[in-house]
Amino acid sequence: MSEAVQEKWNELADIKDELAARDWFPGTSGNLSIKVSDSPLSFLVTASGKDKRKRTAEDFLLVGGNGQPLEETHLKPSAETVLHQQIYEKTDAGCSLHVHTIDNNVISELYGEQGEITFRRQELIKAFNIWDEDGEINVPIVENYADLPRLGDAVAERIAPGIYGVLIRNHGITAWGRNGFEAKKHLEAFEFLFSYHLKMLALRK
Numbered sequence: 387m388s389e390a391v392q393e394k395w396n397e398l399a400d401i402k403d404e405l406a407a408r409d410w411f412p413g414t415s416g417n418l419s420i421k422v423s424d425s426p427l428s429f430l431v432t433a434s435g436k437d438k439r440k441r442t443a444e445d446f447l448l449v450g451g452n453g454q455p456l457e458e459t460h461l462k463p464s465a466e467t468v469l470h471q472q473i474y475e476k477t478d479a480g481c482s483l484h485v486h487t488i489d490n491n492v493i494s495e496l497y498g499e500q501g502e503i504t505f506r507r508q509e510l511i512k513a514f515n516i517w518d519e520d521g522e523i524n525v526p527i528v529e530n531y532a533d534l535p536r537l538g539d540a541v542a543e544r545i546a547p548g549i550y551g552v553l554i555r556n557h558g559i560t561a562w563g564r565n566g567f568e569a570k571k572h573l574e575a576f577e578f579l580f581s582y583h584l585k586m587l588a589l590r591k
């Protein structure tokens with residue numbers, strides 16, 4: 387493995403450990419990727435079906451722009467690699483993170499028919515580089531299509547400037563950023579906003 391790929395590997399492994407410490411990978415769910423090169427596109431992606439709480443030498447594999455492994459391996463890329471592909475194609479993302487949490491699932495179902503949720507008047511939206519007092523952050527919600535290329539297209543269709551994550555109904559969220567630091571910042575901010583919103587709804591009942 388080249389030094390450059392090893393560096394990206396370590397960066398993604400550290401992010402994986404942090405998200406695991408938050409218990410954001412229940413039941414082997416979740417997948418992560420980090421871009422290695424732009425043209426041609428290549429990225430490290432989690433191997434499918436693994437317990438993402440464990441740190442092993444087989445956690446990631448290098449894939450090309452078509453989502454296929456670039457090296458001989460017995461590992462299978464994440465079943466949801468197509469989502470990561472779409473994000474790298476449609477945005478300037480350098481890292482893409484997908485987690486299933488109770489909060490993101492409940493929010494995705496509560497607002498699923500609406501197809502989106504918007505947050506405003508929250509300090510944490512500054513994590514998305516929104517400094518305006520009346521600023522808002524919108525999170526699209528797509529249906530959880532079993533056909534993964536279709537799911538990838540549904541996510542891609544909702545990507546626009548100012549969108550940093552898409553909820554998949556009763557499934558999870560995929561969030562991204564220009565690098566690992568920013569992707570994790572965005573993901574943590576989304577999860578904070580989801581959790582706050584649900585607590586508020588419960589208290590107001």
Ligand SMILES: CSC[C@@H](O)[C@@H](O)C(=O)COP(=O)(O)O
Binds near residue numbers: 414435463484
């Ligand atoms: C049992 S977890 C659900 C999976 O189908 C999927 O949604 C997921 O996030 C993990 O799939 P993976 O192929 O390991 O990347």
Ligand SMILES: [Zn+2]
Binds near residue numbers: 416417486
């Ligand atoms: Zn998933």
